[in-house]
Amino acid sequence: MRISEKLLLAVLINLCLVATSIHGSASNTGRQPYIVYMGEVLEHGLVPEEQHRSLLTEIIEDESIARESILHSYKRSFNGFVAMLLPHEANRLMEREEVVSVFPNTKLKLHTTRSWDFLGMPLTVNRSYKIEREIIVGLLDTGVYPESPSFDDKGYGPPPSKWKGKCEVGVNFTGCNKKLIGARSYSIGHKTPHQSPADTDGHGTHTASTIVGSAVNNASLYGIGGGTARGGVSSARLAMYKVCWDNGCWDSDILAAFDDAISDGVDVLSISLGGVIRDFYNDSLSIGSFHAMKKGILTVCSAGNEGPYLLTVSNLAPWVLTVGATGIDRQFRAEVRLGNGMKTSGLAINTYSPTKQMYPLTSGIKAANYSGPDAYPDTCDWGSLGEKHVKGKIVYCAPGGIYQDYTIKVLGGAGTIIAGSDFNDTAFTFVLPTSYVDPKVGNLIDKYINTTKNPQAIVHKSKEVKVSAPFVASFSSRGPNYLSPRILKPDITAPGVDILAAFTMLESITGEPHDNRFSLFNIISGTSMSCPHAAAAAAYVKSFHPHWSPAAIKSALMTTATAMKVKTPDAEFAYGSGQINPVRALNPGLVYDLRASSYIRLLCREGYNDTKLRLLTGWNHLDCRKFQPARGYDGINYPTMTLQLHHPTKNYSAVFKRTVKNVGTKNSVYKAIVKSPKGLSVSVFPSTLAFNRVYQRKSFKVELKGEPLISNGTGLISASLEWKDSTHRVRSPIVVYKVLPYQVAG
Incomplete structure (x- = not known):
C-alpha cells in the first residue's frame, strides 16, 4: 500500500470513530473495535495469536491491556485480528509494514450469500411469520448436522400440533430441537455401520439450510462467498429423513421415508436425488410423491446433472415440481500468474493462499510415468505421473482427466492448472491450489511450459466477481420428457451454481481423505442446490396460502417465473417456464x-394400462375408460x-x-x-x-x-x-x- 493511501485511510479512521461496537458501548478509555487485516495466512508453524499479541504489545506497550484488547484472531484463510483500540493506536498500526489495513468495526446491513437476494427475497421480504413457523419442510437426503448454527432454535415455540414425527438418536446425533423437529434414518435391506440421522456427507445439511436455515452472519468458506447465510423460509421447521448412505440411496429407504413423512405431517418435500429414468410405477420417487400429492403435499425434485445433453432430465412425474439449475450474478475465480508475466484466471473455489512468490511449473506430459498400459499423462490421470516429476510443482493438465487434483496432491504437488471443457461455467473445490482455465488459455500455458527453461507459476486464492445472470448451468439436465412427452420437463429453474450453505463438520469440504479442511459452510453446485430453492419458494407461497393444493402452488411458481434469454434453440428443454420468482408467485x-384424477387421465392417454396404474395409485378399481374422452391433445x-x-x-x-x-x-x-x-x-x-x-x-x-x-x-x-x-x-x-x-x- 502506498503512503498516500495509508494517510487517507488514517483520516477515514478518525472520521469513523462514531461507529458502534458490536460488543456494546465503548469503555471510558474511548477504545473502539478495529479490524487489523494482515493479508494471507501465516507460514506453517507460526501461531497467529502470538504474532498478534506481540504486534499489539509493541503498539500499546502495556502487555496486559494488549492481551485483553484482542477480541478474535483470524487464522484459517487470512491473517488478522479484531482489537479494542484508540485512534492513535490504529494510526500506528497502519504504519507497520506487516499490516495491510486497519478499519473500524462498523455495523453493516445484512447481505445473503447472494441466491435469495438475487431472487428478490431480501431478509426484509414480506412474510407471514405466524404461518411460516407452522410450515414443516421434509427432506429425503444424507441426514443433517444438528450443531450447525443454521438450525439454531432460539425464539421458537414447540413444534406445530400437527407434527406426528419423531427424532432418532444415534452415532454423532444426540437429538433435535424446536427448529429441527424430526430426524429419522433408514437402512432397509442393507447394512450401515453407524445407524444415525447424522450427516457424514454434507449434502443434506446444505440443502436443508438452503430451505429453512436461520440467518447466520459472517458465513463463508474460508473467507470465500462471505455474507449472511439463510434459508428461503428461515422461520419454518425441518424434518430430515436420511435415505442416502455411502453406498447410495435405496428405493426401500426412500419409500419408507415417504411413508413416514406423509404421516408425520410435513407440508413440502424436497428431494435432491434421482438418476435412473423408470416408468412411474417402478419408481420409488414417483410412487411416494403421488401419495404425498394426494395428501396435499408438494414434492420438489432435482432435474439431474447430466446436461447439456438432451433427454437427460429425471424425476419426470407430472405431480412433481422438477427443477433445473441456473447461475446467479457471481462467480469464484482463482488468478493464475506465470513467470513470464502472463495473468489469467479460471473458475475454482480455491481456499489456499500461496506461501511463495512462484512455484516450478510443469505439465502432465513432462511429468509422465509410463508404467501402465492405460496411462494418460497429458490429462494427469491416476497412475500416469511420476512423483519425482511432480513433487513441489504446479502441474498443468489437459482437458478430459478425472481426479487430477487428487493425483497431484498424493504425489506431493504444489497445485494444478486444469484446462476445462467448453461447458465451463461452474467452480469446484479442489484438494490443493487449483484453477480451472479456458481451453484456449490452457494452450498458451502449455506453450509457455514447452518453450521456457524454468517455467514458473502461482495460483492465488479465489475471489468473487460479478457476472451476467441468470444463465442455465451447463450441467443441468435437459428434456424433452422421456416418459411423458406431453409434459414439459424440467418445470422450472432456480439457483444451483456455487451456492454457499451450511455443511457438516463430520466430513471434509471435498470429501477426499487427503483433505483436512472442515467448515460449517460449503460452496456446492448442482440441481441438488436448485431443488431446495424451489422447495423453499413453494413453502413461502404456502405460508400465505395454506389451503392451496400442490398443483396450485406449482402453477403459481411456474406461471410467474421469469422467462430466460438463451441462445440455444432448445431453451425450454433447459429451463421450462423460467426462473422462480417467489414474491410474484404469492399473487399469481x-x-x-x-386433482389426482387429472393425472390419471394423462397417464391413461400416455398408454398406461389399468393394472399398472393401480400399482402406482393404489386405487384397486381404477378404469381408464372412465377418463375418456381426454381433455384435448394432452388430457391434463x-x-x-x-x-x-x-x-x-x-x-x-x-x-x-x-x-x-x-x-x-x-x-x-x-x-x-x-x-x-x-x-x-x-x-x-x-x-x-x-x-x-x-x-x-x-x-x-x-x-x-x-x-x-x-x-x-x-x-x-x-x-x-x-x-x-x-x-x-x-x-x-x-x-x-x-x-x-x-x-x-x-
Missing part, C-alpha cells in the same frame, strides 16, 4: 389446478403446453384445453397475449376471460397450426400464451418438437 392471479390441465411431432415434415395442428381458477381480485378481466414465431399460428378461444368472484373457474382452448417443422438441431419451435389483466401476467410456454432418437413416443 390465475392458477391451473389439478398443466401450466405448459407441449406437442410432440412424429411427422415433422407435414403440417400439424393440435388443440389444448385448459381451465384456470381466479385467485386474484374479485372482478377481473384477462386478455390473451400470444407470442409465436413465423410458421406457427396460435389461437385462443375465448381470448378474454372475465371473472366476477374469487375461485371462479373459466375454461379456454388453445389451437396450434403449424407448417412443417424444419429439422434444425433439436427440431423445436416455441411460443407463449400470457393471460394479462391490470396487475397479473400468467405465462405458459408452448413447445412443439419432433420425436428424438430413443424417445418414447406419446
Whole structure:
C-alpha cells in the first residue's frame, strides 16, 4: 500500500470513530473495535495469536491491556485480528509494514450469500411469520448436522400440533430441537455401520439450510462467498429423513421415508436425488410423491446433472415440481500468474493462499510415468505421473482427466492448472491450489511450459466477481420428457451454481481423505442446490396460502417465473417456464389446478394400462375408460403446453384445453397475449376471460397450426400464451418438437 493511501485511510479512521461496537458501548478509555487485516495466512508453524499479541504489545506497550484488547484472531484463510483500540493506536498500526489495513468495526446491513437476494427475497421480504413457523419442510437426503448454527432454535415455540414425527438418536446425533423437529434414518435391506440421522456427507445439511436455515452472519468458506447465510423460509421447521448412505440411496429407504413423512405431517418435500429414468410405477420417487400429492403435499425434485445433453432430465412425474439449475450474478475465480508475466484466471473455489512468490511449473506430459498400459499423462490421470516429476510443482493438465487434483496432491504437488471443457461455467473445490482455465488459455500455458527453461507459476486464492445472470448451468439436465412427452420437463429453474450453505463438520469440504479442511459452510453446485430453492419458494407461497393444493402452488411458481434469454434453440428443454420468482408467485392471479384424477387421465392417454396404474395409485378399481374422452391433445390441465411431432415434415395442428381458477381480485378481466414465431399460428378461444368472484373457474382452448417443422438441431419451435389483466401476467410456454432418437413416443 502506498503512503498516500495509508494517510487517507488514517483520516477515514478518525472520521469513523462514531461507529458502534458490536460488543456494546465503548469503555471510558474511548477504545473502539478495529479490524487489523494482515493479508494471507501465516507460514506453517507460526501461531497467529502470538504474532498478534506481540504486534499489539509493541503498539500499546502495556502487555496486559494488549492481551485483553484482542477480541478474535483470524487464522484459517487470512491473517488478522479484531482489537479494542484508540485512534492513535490504529494510526500506528497502519504504519507497520506487516499490516495491510486497519478499519473500524462498523455495523453493516445484512447481505445473503447472494441466491435469495438475487431472487428478490431480501431478509426484509414480506412474510407471514405466524404461518411460516407452522410450515414443516421434509427432506429425503444424507441426514443433517444438528450443531450447525443454521438450525439454531432460539425464539421458537414447540413444534406445530400437527407434527406426528419423531427424532432418532444415534452415532454423532444426540437429538433435535424446536427448529429441527424430526430426524429419522433408514437402512432397509442393507447394512450401515453407524445407524444415525447424522450427516457424514454434507449434502443434506446444505440443502436443508438452503430451505429453512436461520440467518447466520459472517458465513463463508474460508473467507470465500462471505455474507449472511439463510434459508428461503428461515422461520419454518425441518424434518430430515436420511435415505442416502455411502453406498447410495435405496428405493426401500426412500419409500419408507415417504411413508413416514406423509404421516408425520410435513407440508413440502424436497428431494435432491434421482438418476435412473423408470416408468412411474417402478419408481420409488414417483410412487411416494403421488401419495404425498394426494395428501396435499408438494414434492420438489432435482432435474439431474447430466446436461447439456438432451433427454437427460429425471424425476419426470407430472405431480412433481422438477427443477433445473441456473447461475446467479457471481462467480469464484482463482488468478493464475506465470513467470513470464502472463495473468489469467479460471473458475475454482480455491481456499489456499500461496506461501511463495512462484512455484516450478510443469505439465502432465513432462511429468509422465509410463508404467501402465492405460496411462494418460497429458490429462494427469491416476497412475500416469511420476512423483519425482511432480513433487513441489504446479502441474498443468489437459482437458478430459478425472481426479487430477487428487493425483497431484498424493504425489506431493504444489497445485494444478486444469484446462476445462467448453461447458465451463461452474467452480469446484479442489484438494490443493487449483484453477480451472479456458481451453484456449490452457494452450498458451502449455506453450509457455514447452518453450521456457524454468517455467514458473502461482495460483492465488479465489475471489468473487460479478457476472451476467441468470444463465442455465451447463450441467443441468435437459428434456424433452422421456416418459411423458406431453409434459414439459424440467418445470422450472432456480439457483444451483456455487451456492454457499451450511455443511457438516463430520466430513471434509471435498470429501477426499487427503483433505483436512472442515467448515460449517460449503460452496456446492448442482440441481441438488436448485431443488431446495424451489422447495423453499413453494413453502413461502404456502405460508400465505395454506389451503392451496400442490398443483396450485406449482402453477403459481411456474406461471410467474421469469422467462430466460438463451441462445440455444432448445431453451425450454433447459429451463421450462423460467426462473422462480417467489414474491410474484404469492399473487399469481390465475392458477391451473389439478386433482389426482387429472393425472390419471394423462397417464391413461400416455398408454398406461389399468393394472399398472393401480400399482402406482393404489386405487384397486381404477378404469381408464372412465377418463375418456381426454381433455384435448394432452388430457391434463398443466401450466405448459407441449406437442410432440412424429411427422415433422407435414403440417400439424393440435388443440389444448385448459381451465384456470381466479385467485386474484374479485372482478377481473384477462386478455390473451400470444407470442409465436413465423410458421406457427396460435389461437385462443375465448381470448378474454372475465371473472366476477374469487375461485371462479373459466375454461379456454388453445389451437396450434403449424407448417412443417424444419429439422434444425433439436427440431423445436416455441411460443407463449400470457393471460394479462391490470396487475397479473400468467405465462405458459408452448413447445412443439419432433420425436428424438430413443424417445418414447406419446
